[in-house]
Amino acid sequence: MNNLDPTDLKILLELLRDPRIQIGELSDALGIARNTAQSRLRRLLRSGVLNDGGREVDLEKLGYDVVGFVTLEVSHRELDGVVGALRLIPQILEVHEISGRGDLLCRVVATDTHSLQSALRAILKVKGVIRSETVLALHTHLAYRSAPLIERLAGAPATAQAKPRSRAAASHAD
Numbered sequence: 001m002n003n004l005d006p007t008d009l010k011i012l013l014e015l016l017r018d019p020r021i022q023i024g025e026l027s028d029a030l031g032i033a034r035n036t037a038q039s040r041l042r043r044l045l046r047s048g049v050l051n052d053g054g055r056e057v058d059l060e061k062l063g064y065d066v067v068g069f070v071t072l073e074v075s076h077r078e079l080d081g082v083v084g085a086l087r088l089i090p091q092i093l094e095v096h097e098i099s100g101r102g103d104l105l106c107r108v109v110a111t112d113t114h115s116l117q118s119a120l121r122a123i124l125k126v127k128g129v130i131r132s133e134t135v136l137a138l139h140t141h142l143a144y145r146s147a148p149l150i151e152r153l154a155g156a157p158a159t160a161q162a163k164p165r166s167r168a169a170a171s172h173a174d
Contacts, residue, residue: 004049004062007032011040012057015050064091064109066116067137070123071102078128079103085126091119102133 004012010030014021021029027037044050049061074082079097086095086106094107106123110116116134124132 007036008040008044011037011044012049016057059093059109063111066110066112067140068108068110068116068120069135069137070106070108070120071098071133071135072104072106072123072129073131074103075128075130076103082126082128086123089119089122091115092123108134 007030011026014026014029018025023034023038023041026041027034030037041050047061048058050056051058072082082104083095086092086104091108091110092106093109094105096105097103098105108116108119108123110119120132120134123129
């Protein structure tokens with residue numbers, strides 16, 4: 001769904017900033033009618049850009065369908081600076097300090113391989129990054145989830161196959 005206009009994108013940003021925002025607050029924040037906010041929110045949910053509850057954005061639906069996991073070897077003296085610089089690269093979704101081979105693991109998204117290459121070049125320009133290794137995700141068989149852990153804590157029987165939260169989640173459950 002690459003036909004999002006600036007209002008749609010502002011709605012997504014407001015939901016990311018405040019996932020519990022009410023429709024009235026959303027319409028006030030954006031200076032749009034309540035009915036407009038409600039209908040656009042419904043459309044974003046139906047299209048799968050927003051998952052159930054309207055609080056989780058499916059970046060693949062926005063064109064970011066290339067996912068890479070980048071392992072970085074960094075100079076330990078520069079670690080804090082490297083992490084700070086990585087925060088400034090929009091395509092980097094997560095950065096984890098890891099044990100084993102490499103020092104940092106980054107999840108990176110891109111719209112195509114050229115965009116990915118651009119992000120990788122930006123990463124390699126960061127002072128303190130010594131080396132990188134990139135692995136591309138070909139298919140997501142199990143997306144991020146927390147329900148099985150919460151079910152375990154609650155003492156509820158864990159379901160072998162949890163009910164998908166959205167159509168987008170269902171399409172990834174192979």
